[in-house]
Amino acid sequence: MVVFTMRLLKLLPLIMLLGVSAQAQSPTYGVGRTPTAEEIRAWDIAISPTGEELPEGSGTADQGSQLYLEKGCAGCHGTTGAGGLAPRLVKRDVGVLEDPWNYGRILPIRAPYATTVWDFINRAMPLNAEGTLSADEVYSITAYLLYLNDVIEDDLMVLDEESLPKIEMPNRENWAQVPDWFPGQPRLEGYPY
Amino acid sequence: MGSKKSDRREFLKQGAALAGGMTLGAATNSATGQLEGPEAFIQGTDELVGYGKRSRFVTSERIAHGGRPSPDTFGLDFHIAAPLQDSVGVITPSSLHYIGTTRGAYVPDIDPDKHRLMIHGMVDRPLVFTMEELKRLPSVTRLHFIECAGNRANRRHTTVQETHGMTSCAEWTGVLLSTLLEEAGVQEGGDWLVVEGVEEVKGASSIPMTKAMDDCLLCYGMNGEAVRPQQGFPLRLVAPGFEGIFNTKWVRRIKVVDQYYMTYNDFGHLTQDPVNAALGYQIGPKSVITCPSGGQQLPGPGFYEVSGLAWSGGGAVSRVEVSTDGGQTWMDADIRGTAQRMAHTRFSFNWEWDGSECELQSRCTDEIGQLQPSRAQAGEFFNQSGSQPRVRGQDNSIQPWRIESDGSVHNAIA
Numbered sequence: 001m002v003v004f005t006m007r008l009l010k011l012l013p014l015i016m017l018l019g020v021s022a023q024a025q026s027p028t029y030g031v032g033r034t035p036t037a038e039e040i041r042a043w044d045i046a047i048s049p050t051g052e053e054l055p056e057g058s059g060t061a062d063q064g065s066q067l068y069l070e071k072g073c074a075g076c077h078g079t080t081g082a083g084g085l086a087p088r089l090v091k092r093d094v095g096v097l098e099d100p101w102n103y104g105r106i107l108p109i110r111a112p113y114a115t116t117v118w119d120f121i122n123r124a125m126p127l128n129a130e131g132t133l134s135a136d137e138v139y140s141i142t143a144y145l146l147y148l149n150d151v152i153e154d155d156l157m158v159l160d161e162e163s164l165p166k167i168e169m170p171n172r173e174n175w176a177q178v179p180d181w182f183p184g185q186p187r188l189e190g191y192p193y
Numbered sequence: 194m195g196s197k198k199s200d201r202r203e204f205l206k207q208g209a210a211l212a213g214g215m216t217l218g219a220a221t222n223s224a225t226g227q228l229e230g231p232e233a234f235i236q237g238t239d240e241l242v243g244y245g246k247r248s249r250f251v252t253s254e255r256i257a258h259g260g261r262p263s264p265d266t267f268g269l270d271f272h273i274a275a276p277l278q279d280s281v282g283v284i285t286p287s288s289l290h291y292i293g294t295t296r297g298a299y300v301p302d303i304d305p306d307k308h309r310l311m312i313h314g315m316v317d318r319p320l321v322f323t324m325e326e327l328k329r330l331p332s333v334t335r336l337h338f339i340e341c342a343g344n345r346a347n348r349r350h351t352t353v354q355e356t357h358g359m360t361s362c363a364e365w366t367g368v369l370l371s372t373l374l375e376e377a378g379v380q381e382g383g384d385w386l387v388v389e390g391v392e393e394v395k396g397a398s399s400i401p402m403t404k405a406m407d408d409c410l411l412c413y414g415m416n417g418e419a420v421r422p423q424q425g426f427p428l429r430l431v432a433p434g435f436e437g438i439f440n441t442k443w444v445r446r447i448k449v450v451d452q453y454y455m456t457y458n459d460f461g462h463l464t465q466d467p468v469n470a471a472l473g474y475q476i477g478p479k480s481v482i483t484c485p486s487g488g489q490q491l492p493g494p495g496f497y498e499v500s501g502l503a504w505s506g507g508g509a510v511s512r513v514e515v516s517t518d519g520g521q522t523w524m525d526a527d528i529r530g531t532a533q534r535m536a537h538t539r540f541s542f543n544w545e546w547d548g549s550e551c552e553l554q555s556r557c558t559d560e561i562g563q564l565q566p567s568r569a570q571a572g573e574f575f576n577q578s579g580s581q582p583r584v585r586g587q588d589n590s591i592q593p594w595r596i597e598s599d600g601s602v603h604n605a606i607a
Contacts (some may be wrong), residue, residue, distance in 0.1 A: 028379070031326045032321060032376070033256070033320070034321070035321045039321070040311070040313050043445075046450075048450060050452070072285075115455070117455060120394075123394065123457075127393075141214065144301060175465060177467070177470065178371055179467075180401070186563055187586070188468060191471075191472075192566075193564055193570065
């Protein structure tokens with residue numbers, strides 16, 4: 001009983017806080033309509049690093065290597081992932097994996113999460129036919145690009161909604177977070193400029 | 194003879210007709226001694242009645258950034274710079290506002306009646322708005338600059354359009370993002386937003402909830418009319434003081450999330466270095482003299498108003514100083530009008546040029562005390578060697594202009 005009261009007292013400020021914030025967040029204008037779950041699913045293409053929005057599907061680098069040619073990726077990015085008009089997709093020293101920051105801005109090697117690679121191919125490729133790739137195709141092409149960059153070693157490894165977010169990209173922990181932002185803050189603490 | 198007379202009669206008739214249609218009042222001399230009228234008139238065509246046009250004598254135009262096509266190997270210009278050398282006041286005309294795009298000249302052609310904005314994710318009430326519904330909500334109108342992270346001067350640039358043309362300032366009208374987020378009810382832990390556009394890459398940036406709730410705007414209006422397609426018609430985000438890419442155009446979706454999403458736009462900012470990450474986020478205090486500036490010509494010694502623009506992502510500009518001796522001594526410039534938060538601010542300085550070679554510079558301080566540095570000062574802070582080190586993060590260093598004794602003005606970055 002005493003324990004219960006103690007717990008309640010500890011929780012009380014939190015409960016009050018929640019009550020206040022809920023009150024502050026009730027709709028004021030009532031303008032706009034509620035989307036259906038189906039609508040949200042269709043619109044929601046942003047993939048988080050933890051991958052919860054990833055659709056069901058799967059693919060391998062082996063399959064991706066075919067799709068890379070069939071879907072026209074090679075036309076702009078070069079048949080080997082380099083040498084085309086579009087940004088290069090493969091690091092220079094194939095077969096070696098050194099400091100990923102030494103390779104320039106190559107998405108499938110520099111990105112800290114494989115989800116960023118998947119997300120960008122899914123939303124923005126191929127040129128003039130964006131959004132036409134199936135989930136399986138995006139998994140396959142993502143796998144191929146990771147394979148080309150020695151991030152995954154097995155061209156038959158299956159990438160799917162479970163395994164993709166677990167890929168250990170070489171930069172996974174090796175990047176600088178932007179500072180917490182609050183109103184009126186300087187750009188960099190202690191920097192006068 | 195007869196035919197000649199007839200020709201002459203025809204000519205006079207035609208001449209009268211032409212004068213009537215095109216050049217009324219073009220008298221070459223006035224018997225009464227009055228001043229002459231204009232040499233010509235512009236006929237008020239339906240086009241000009243419907244939507245005005247500037248004088249044919251005003252030819253100021255945007256250019257591909259740096260005066261050359263961008264490194265985009267598709268050969269398209271994806272960064273287009275505003276002609277700041279011709280700017281007056283603080284508003285950049287919509288037609289001259291700088292542009293950053295992902296794929297050159299292609300921008301979405303959106304029917305506003307069909308456009309929808311969805312807010313979803315970690316909210317109590319996901320919502321979809323038509324443009325008409327958004328316009329029913331309380332609106333605000335604010336001046337804000339938008340500047341590209343790549344607005345970095347180098348010694349090869351010759352004009353202020355090349356050194357600084359990827360910043361512009363407009364009067365933006367729209368709904369506060371906080372209004373929409375409060376309407377949807379942000380849930381506990383919804384610390385980030387992903388704001389996404391309609392264009393082919395569906396550009397999306399992660400934005401902190403603190404910023405969204407503070408002063409972000411979803412804008413349908415720009416300089417008194419609808420936002421231009423190149424600026425995100427029918428709806429764009431303005432994230433005041435944040436680098437250009439955060440100001441998502443053609444906005445159709447806002448997702449409230451619990452973490453930094455590392456979108457492709459975020460990936461573009463990725464760095465190993467926390468200092469670079471911090472300095473490549475919110476724009477620093479920055480100013481530039483637009484007149485006289487590189488490529489301009491002073492006709493001779495005498496009085497000139499030195500005029501320029503100052504701005505900061507940290508808030509309002511509180512002070513602008515001008516140096517006429519290459520940064521050795523500084524004098525306060527006048528701030529014209531009221532300095533607005535995260536907006537271009539016009540400054541001026543009365544100057545008597547004695548005709549000798551000199552170097553003009555400007556620097557500003559913002560309301561939170563950040564000072565615009567010289568390149569050397571920025572370098573010294575990080576113990577970088579050399580007189581002209583690369584400024585870390587977004588470049589907000591002082592721009593020097595050298596006036597030669599013949600009155601020509603040159604970029605003085607060494």
